[in-house]
Structures are given as C-alpha cells and as structure tokens.
Amino acid sequence: MNSRSIFDLSSREMLLEQLQKEAENPGIWDDPTSAQRLMKRIADLREEIEGWNQFLKRCQDGLELAESEDESLREDLEKEISALEKELQQRELTTLLSGPYDHENALLTINAGAGGTDSQDWASMLMRMYLRWCERRGFDSEILDFSEGEEAGIKSVTIAVTGPYAYGYLRGEKGVHRLVRLSPFDAAHRRHTSFAQVEVLPEISNGDNEIQINPDDLRIDIYRSSSAGGQNVQKNATAVRITHIPTGIVVSCQNERSQMQNRENAMRVLRARLAELKRQEQERQLAELRGEYIKAEWGSQIRSYVLHPYQLVKDHRTEYETGNTQAVLDGELDGFIEAYLRSQKTKSGGL
Structure with missing residues (x-):
C-alpha cells in the first residue's frame, strides 16, 4: 500500500466527518433535494471508506501469511496478491478523482x-x-x-x-x-x-443553489416524437423542447412516452449545460486576467x-x-x- 492511497483515505475520512456535521443541522431539511443529495454523498463516502479499510485488512492478512513461510499456502498467497494488485489499481484510480463534480453522475x-x-x-x-x-x-x-x-x-x-x-x-x-x-x-x-x-x-x-432557473426565462415547445419505430412512434405530442431565452441554449427530450418525464429529463440537461456555461465564463475571465488566449472552436x-x-x-x-x-x-x-x-x-x- 503506497502513501498516496493512505493520504487520500485520510482526506476522505475528514470530508465524511465534515459532511456528517452538516447533516446534524435540522435546517438542511428545509431544502429536501439538497438534503437528499448530502445524505447520498455521505453514504457513498462511507461505502468507499469501508471498502478501503477492508482492502487494507486483506493486505495485512496477506503480509501475515507471507511471513509464515508455509509453502502449502504459496499458491493461495500468489492468487491473493494478484487480486490485491488488481483491486489496488482500481482503487488508486479513484484517488485521482478530486474535482468538485467528479463524484456526480x-x-x-x-x-x-x-x-x-x-x-x-x-x-x-x-x-x-x-x-x-x-x-x-x-x-x-x-x-x-x-x-x-x-x-x-x-x-x-x-x-x-x-x-x-x-x-x-x-x-x-x-x-x-x-x-x-x-x-x-x-x-x-x-x-x-x-x-x-x-x-x-x-x-x-x-437543489444546487449555484444554478437557479427562472421559469419566465424558458420557452417550452411540445411536439410529436420523431423517433424510429414505425407503429411505436407516439401519436400524442410527448416530446419536449426547452429554450433558455437568456442564453439561447436549446435542449430536447423525446425518448419517454410521458411528456412530464421528457420535460424533467430536458431540465436535467439544461441545468448541466447552464453550469458548464458558467464554468466556461469563469475560465474565460480568469484567462483574461492572466493574459491568455482561449480559442473557441470545435477543436x-x-x-x-x-x-x-x-x-x-x-x-x-x-x-x-x-x-x-x-x-x-x-x-x-x-x-x-x-x-x-x-x-x-x-x-x-x-x-
């Protein structure tokens, strides 16, 4: 086990402790969506930490087996070492995911x-x-x-x-x-x-407070799905197109049979694109302060x-x-x- 992984585990334990303190505040349930998001983050972190601790215990058990010098255990020990190396590679990869949204869907x-x-x-x-x-x-x-x-x-x-x-x-x-x-x-x-x-x-x-969408800024169009499928094409208008008027961002969803579900899915995409637009603007402003040039192209x-x-x-x-x-x-x-x-x-x- 290398020091990087152990350090990362320690930082995650501190983050879990911090989030658990936030969860103790009864006021968080004034915003149920944010509260549920916080509880999910806590559950995911707890599961990750428990996984690391179990992995560390398997490493310790493997070291004890190796120190026994019992040749009859050699084959099992080699299999366990191989499995631990593979799991370590996967777990170490998660230590590289430290961005503000890396844990999100x-x-x-x-x-x-x-x-x-x-x-x-x-x-x-x-x-x-x-x-x-x-x-x-x-x-x-x-x-x-x-x-x-x-x-x-x-x-x-x-x-x-x-x-x-x-x-x-x-x-x-x-x-x-x-x-x-x-x-x-x-x-x-x-x-x-x-x-x-x-x-x-x-x-x-x-419930993300950074992205607030004013319903008055939206133009919502309902139309018939144009998906393939012959007789499966919807006869009713269930597809949804949402235009965010201030930015001109247009999103559409037509894969569900329910107009309400398509609308919810379109809003999921719109929130994500507005957050990305905000991030790009922040990067542009920072680049201008640094005197850098950002080329806007397909790439x-x-x-x-x-x-x-x-x-x-x-x-x-x-x-x-x-x-x-x-x-x-x-x-x-x-x-x-x-x-x-x-x-x-x-x-x-x-x-």
Whole structure:
C-alpha cells in the first residue's frame, strides 16, 4: 500500500466527518433535494471508506501469511496478491478523482460531425462503446434523447450515466473522436475519415443553489416524437423542447412516452449545460486576467480510431494507444481513462 492511497483515505475520512456535521443541522431539511443529495454523498463516502479499510485488512492478512513461510499456502498467497494488485489499481484510480463534480453522475452527448452517413454511423458506434463501458463498470445508463440518422446510425444521443464518480471517469472523453476505416457505405469501398463530438457534463441536482432557473426565462415547445419505430412512434405530442431565452441554449427530450418525464429529463440537461456555461465564463475571465488566449472552436480530435490500413486507437493528449481496436469499441476504455486522469494530476503537480 503506497502513501498516496493512505493520504487520500485520510482526506476522505475528514470530508465524511465534515459532511456528517452538516447533516446534524435540522435546517438542511428545509431544502429536501439538497438534503437528499448530502445524505447520498455521505453514504457513498462511507461505502468507499469501508471498502478501503477492508482492502487494507486483506493486505495485512496477506503480509501475515507471507511471513509464515508455509509453502502449502504459496499458491493461495500468489492468487491473493494478484487480486490485491488488481483491486489496488482500481482503487488508486479513484484517488485521482478530486474535482468538485467528479463524484456526480454524468450526462454524455454524442453528435455526428460532417461526413453524412459515415459520421452518423460512427456516432452510433461510439454510443454502443459507451453503453458497453457502463455495463462493464456496473453503471446504469439511460437514453434521454435520440435522433436517428437519415440512412444509418444516429445524428445525436444524450445518455444519463449513473454510478459512483461517473463524471470523474468520463470527463476526459469530452472532445472530437476521429475514425478512419473502409466505408461500408461507399460502393467503391474507399477509405473514409469520420468525426463525432462527445460532450460530457456533470449532472446538477435541482437543489444546487449555484444554478437557479427562472421559469419566465424558458420557452417550452411540445411536439410529436420523431423517433424510429414505425407503429411505436407516439401519436400524442410527448416530446419536449426547452429554450433558455437568456442564453439561447436549446435542449430536447423525446425518448419517454410521458411528456412530464421528457420535460424533467430536458431540465436535467439544461441545468448541466447552464453550469458548464458558467464554468466556461469563469475560465474565460480568469484567462483574461492572466493574459491568455482561449480559442473557441470545435477543436482537433482528442483520439483517433484507425481500422484501416492498420489497427490502432491512440489518444493524442496522453499518447496512450492500443492495437486491440475491437476491445476498445466493445467498451474497454479504462486504460485511456486512467492515462488521462494521471496526466491531469501530473500537470497539476499532484503526482
């Protein structure tokens, strides 16, 4: 067990103690939503700390077995060491998640870029990749909004990802993803390059005091769902589009059969986008004070997925790469996520 993990456990114990003191104040229940959020944070922290303590006990038990020098226990000890090393790697990763929203759930949106059917197909491949990643981690995923492509694939999709530190793990996926392959939609079977943009936002609870939405600032349109499905297309108007008039932000949700549920989901996305807008404005103001220049553009790709003429997935920020492209497209993203988190920690001087 290294000192970094132990230090992080100590800081989490102090945070838990602080939050428990806040929870002792009866006044917190004046705002039930904020109170429930606080209690959930306490429960998650307590579970994490208990997990670390159990892990530390297993390490201690393993050391005692090793010191016994009993050869009959050697095989079991080697298996336990291997299991502990694997668990340590996963647990150490959570120590890199210390951002203000890292512990929150995430809202992930994929938008097909220019390139027609190929890019829309690529967006659907990314959707499958992230849904499979959620399955691997045991996270819940819910499609809030879905816009089907004209011939194949999707134009856009918004997915709510629920699980411990979902935003912290996924925030590094934000950016442009580039695919190079032989196009299945080209009669000449030529090589095509496709782009899709991934947006990742922390889900902001309704009780977050930093984001206040005035109902008078909203224009709400109700319309019929345009989702695919033939006879399953809604005959009633249940899809919801919300425009936040002061900022011009537009969000829509049409995946639920209930207009009320679609409205609630649209508000979830709107709160997250308003929080991101506020964060960007704060960064812009800070950059101006520092005399820095921030370029506002779609941006160059953060990761390339090459399926032809060779097999390679490479992250251009960390240089992490693998030739097992199929595994990545099947949701094996932890290597990329860990490399990004470690690179960010290194930049901030944490490691």
